[in-house]
Amino acid sequence: MATLIGHSSILIIAIPLLIAFLTPLIGMANKKARNVVVIGSLVFVAFLVFALAKDVILNGIHTYTLGATSSNLTIPEGTMMPVRIILEVDGVSVFMGIIVTIVSLVAVIYSLSAMKGETGQNRFYTLLLLLIAGTFGMVFTGDLFNLFVFLEIASISGAALIAFRTRFADSQEGGFKYIVVSAIASLMVLFAIGLLYAQYNLLNIGALAAAIQYTMLDRIALVILISAFVMKLGGVPMHMWLSDTYSVAPVSITVLLIAASQASMYALMRICFTLYGITLDLAVVGWIIIAIGILSMFIGVTMAVRQTDITRLIAYNCVCEAGFMLVGLGVGLAVLDDRTALRTYGTTAISGAIFHVINHALFEGLLFLVAGAIFYRIGTRDINRMGGLGHTMKFTAAFFLLGALASSGLPPFNGFASKILIYESVYQFNPILTIIGILVSIITLAVFVKAFFSAFTGALLPKYEDIKEVPKAMIAAMTIFAVIIIIFGLFPGLIVDWIVRPATDALVGQTSYINAIVGIVP
Amino acid sequence: MTGTLIGNFPFVAAVVLMGIALYILIFRRNLIKIVMGITILSSSVNLFLVTLGYRTGGIAPIYTDAPEGPMVLPVVQALTLTSIVIAVATSALILSLVIRIYRHTGSLDSKKSRRMKG
Numbered sequence: 001m002a003t004l005i006g007h008s009s010i011l012i013i014a015i016p017l018l019i020a021f022l023t024p025l026i027g028m029a030n031k032k033a034r035n036v037v038v039i040g041s042l043v044f045v046a047f048l049v050f051a052l053a054k055d056v057i058l059n060g061i062h063t064y065t066l067g068a069t070s071s072n073l074t075i076p077e078g079t080m081m082p083v084r085i086i087l088e089v090d091g092v093s094v095f096m097g098i099i100v101t102i103v104s105l106v107a108v109i110y111s112l113s114a115m116k117g118e119t120g121q122n123r124f125y126t127l128l129l130l131l132i133a134g135t136f137g138m139v140f141t142g143d144l145f146n147l148f149v150f151l152e153i154a155s156i157s158g159a160a161l162i163a164f165r166t167r168f169a170d171s172q173e174g175g176f177k178y179i180v181v182s183a184i185a186s187l188m189v190l191f192a193i194g195l196l197y198a199q200y201n202l203l204n205i206g207a208l209a210a211a212i213q214y215t216m217l218d219r220i221a222l223v224i225l226i227s228a229f230v231m232k233l234g235g236v237p238m239h240m241w242l243s244d245t246y247s248v249a250p251v252s253i254t255v256l257l258i259a260a261s262q263a264s265m266y267a268l269m270r271i272c273f274t275l276y277g278i279t280l281d282l283a284v285v286g287w288i289i290i291a292i293g294i295l296s297m298f299i300g301v302t303m304a305v306r307q308t309d310i311t312r313l314i315a316y317n318c319v320c321e322a323g324f325m326l327v328g329l330g331v332g333l334a335v336l337d338d339r340t341a342l343r344t345y346g347t348t349a350i351s352g353a354i355f356h357v358i359n360h361a362l363f364e365g366l367l368f369l370v371a372g373a374i375f376y377r378i379g380t381r382d383i384n385r386m387g388g389l390g391h392t393m394k395f396t397a398a399f400f401l402l403g404a405l406a407s408s409g410l411p412p413f414n415g416f417a418s419k420i421l422i423y424e425s426v427y428q429f430n431p432i433l434t435i436i437g438i439l440v441s442i443i444t445l446a447v448f449v450k451a452f453f454s455a456f457t458g459a460l461l462p463k464y465e466d467i468k469e470v471p472k473a474m475i476a477a478m479t480i481f482a483v484i485i486i487i488f489g490l491f492p493g494l495i496v497d498w499i500v501r502p503a504t505d506a507l508v509g510q511t512s513y514i515n516a517i518v519g520i521v522p
Numbered sequence: 523m524t525g526t527l528i529g530n531f532p533f534v535a536a537v538v539l540m541g542i543a544l545y546i547l548i549f550r551r552n553l554i555k556i557v558m559g560i561t562i563l564s565s566s567v568n569l570f571l572v573t574l575g576y577r578t579g580g581i582a583p584i585y586t587d588a589p590e591g592p593m594v595l596p597v598v599q600a601l602t603l604t605s606i607v608i609a610v611a612t613s614a615l616i617l618s619l620v621i622r623i624y625r626h627t628g629s630l631d632s633k634k635s636r637r638m639k640g
Binding site: 149172190 | 570574595623
């Protein structure tokens with residue numbers, strides 16, 4: 001067991017990668033066996049993630065050096081710097097790992113019935129597992145170049161999956177947009193990595209953080225990295241790709257794309273808090289991130305108001321929720337060097353933002369699955385052409401309401417738990433930000449109430465009279481999200497203590513991340 | 523002065539290429555030209571990385587019949603190789619998507635095919 005946990009960080013990435021290329025072979029022989037293998041491997045990965053999470057939270061940072069004689073030998077004999085690829089897993093990484101594992105399990109279960117009629121399913125599962133492996137890799141790696149490679153793996157497989165249903169013209173355009181945006185973002189990331197390597201001859205995040213001076217070139221690299229990752233997570237000046245791709249992908253893929261965007265959010269946190277840390281002009285960078293966040297909230301919600309396509313509506317809501325996280329992070333970053341402010345409200349703001357990351361993945365995932373279920377049954381995404389669906393699709397209607405209430409931050413659900421942390425801490429930093437946040441939440445509620453009433457209530461339209469509830473696998477996938485949302489909403493304190501607090505401490509405590517790499521120098 | 527200028531010439535070239543690529547990506551509407559823009563962007567980044575790896579007086583890290591002297595740690599060259607492979611995969615995928623879009627819309631003009639505005 002101890003050996004398994006010792007090697008778990010690489011196994012979590014390697015198992016989906018290996019199974020990805022096995023699925024076409026197994027699928028040619030037997031389709032049932034392929035589904036069993038895909039689900040079985042993901043369940044095993046989920047077990048490893050939770051075991052690793054427990055180990056990291058109890059015993060501290062876990063490092064794994066690839067290709068070394070011993071897996072915790074971060075710096076080889078005879079050199080003074082880490083030359084091998086190192087996986088470094090701390091509180092934030094396992095937190096993101098938990099999100100990815102939950103979301104990927106749900107996405108695969110949902111795909112089992114949603115993709116049943118499609119051709120080329122063997123390749124679909126190959127790409128799906130590659131996307132999962134890429135996302136896990138992004139959150140577990142401790143090496144900047146490795147981050148770029150996993151970013152590209154996730155982008156390429158993600159774009160191929162968005163365009164998977166080749167009979168729809170708009171999916172092809174969505175895939176094209178996604179790959180163009182991802183290619184530009186990741187090439188800019190590579191350019192910034194080159195700028196950093198030029199000065200310090202290092203690629204490891206921990207070792208770079210120990211050496212970084214915040215010179216002019218570092219500032220340029222920071223600007224490029226922040227803009228590239230904000231582009232990948234759909235922050236406002238670069239948000240237009242998000243609604244076009246999320247609305248046309250198969251919904252199980254959209255759910256995974258949300259997790260991939262959250263991995264970009266993780267990369268942004270890593271860059272700001274761990275790599276640059278207190279060398280930054282904290283107030284300036286913090287306020288820039290807050291400004292991006294406020295713009296994302298406001299433009300996201302106002303664009304959501306005028307949408308009639310249900311998936312585009314939810315996609316714009318994603319932009320809006322990403323804004324909340326950015327505001328929380330920005331406030332935390334702005335007071336990072338001020339000890340009293342950090343203790344009174346800074347850490348709470350960061351906790352709120354981190355907690356909102358998982359809540360966002362859960363409730364937006366649920367909403368997208370509901371939208372996919374509606375599309376699966378009636379073949380349209382236009383809200384104006386729906387009506388009275390609640391009479392026959394009772395579970396779907398209930399899940400939509402649950403997701404909508406959680407997303408607007410109403411009390412018994414998880415969205416409230418994280419938004420209240422952000423509101424109360426940001427209020428002490430600057431009250432206006434909280435007022436904007438509450439206003440945006442209210443408009444979000446209005447948007448969803450409108451969508452709910454026109455889609456699910458009212459008289460049942462005659463053409464939808466023989467519409468049935470969706471298949472059991474889809475209901476099961478939605479139930480998993482719904483149950484987790486309710487548990488998180490009822491016991492937020494436990495969740496914060498178990499996984500959010502260690503993640504916050506890991507972000508704020510830059511030195512422990514550095515010491516895990518360079519602290520072993522004799 | 524001219525010495526440093528010639529020494530820095532590859533960096534200047536990389537930045538100029540990057541500027542051309544970004545211009546194409548922002549202002550051109552033909553989908554094939556956007557693909558070309560991305561390829562030029564990746565070439566400019568690769569050129570930048572390879573230029574970083576040049577060390578005056580260093581020798582290539584090939585141990586067979588190596589002359590005396592400090593060897594270069596070939597990290598950047600390895601990065602460039604990986605990046606080239608990824609760029610090939612990206613352009614293959616992106617071109618296949620362009621073909622698909624052309625089959626659906628009969629046009630390569632992004633303004634005509636863009637039906638998902640707002």
